[in-house]
Amino acid sequence: MSVVMNTIGVAFAYAVLALFAQNAIFTRGLGVSRLIQLVGDERTSSWWFALLLCVTQTLVAPLAYFAGSQIVDLPYRAQLRPLLYLACVAVVCIFEHAILRAVKGPRSGLLIRILPIAAVNSGVLGTVLVERTQSFTLAQSIGFGLGSGLGYLLAVMLVTEAGNRLRSKAIPEAFRGLPITLIYIGVLALAIYGFTGHSVIL
DSSP, X not given: OHHHHHHHHHHHHHHHHHHTTTOTTTXXXXXXXXXXXXXXXXXXXHHHHHHHHHHHHHHHHHHHHHHHHHSTTSTTHHHHHHHHHHHHHHHHHHHHHHHHHHXXXXXXXXXXXXXXXXXXXXXXXXXXXXXXXXXXXXXXXXXXHHHHHHHHHHHHHHHHHHHHHTTOTTSOGGGTTHHHXXXXXXXXXXXXXXXXXXXXXX
């Protein structure tokens, strides 16, 4: 019983670490390839995108852990890692696609359409590479994957909330919209980056 509780505690600790101190968006810049999802667009819901990314990262973590342990003694493991982890993401993506097709809920069509971009992006792959290069245990990997996904969801919440406040007429017209949003994200990233103990040198 104590081993199970200790494992859960480790996973929770690494989830909190990934969520705040090592936020995948603000301190590591992962997911930048799909940064538009933070800002939002008419075709894709940022909330559902973040939820799919979170589920994908959590499911990929144990699969990548076991797959990575199989190539640890190979001489070209550094070159094989990205391909192996991409294969792990593909397996999880196919699994999620099958589940969504079987459920046939009201949002299944939307989720199936955004699943590939939520699964195969720098946020998911970068998180897996961090887990394996840091030699995390299984519990740490699952916790870090979950926390990174929740960190992306936190970033979506912060940017969505700011979206309403950044429409002020006090903002010069040239900065309205995406420019002021990116400036806001940059300042927020510096603030969260400071949580890790770093300081900005001017």
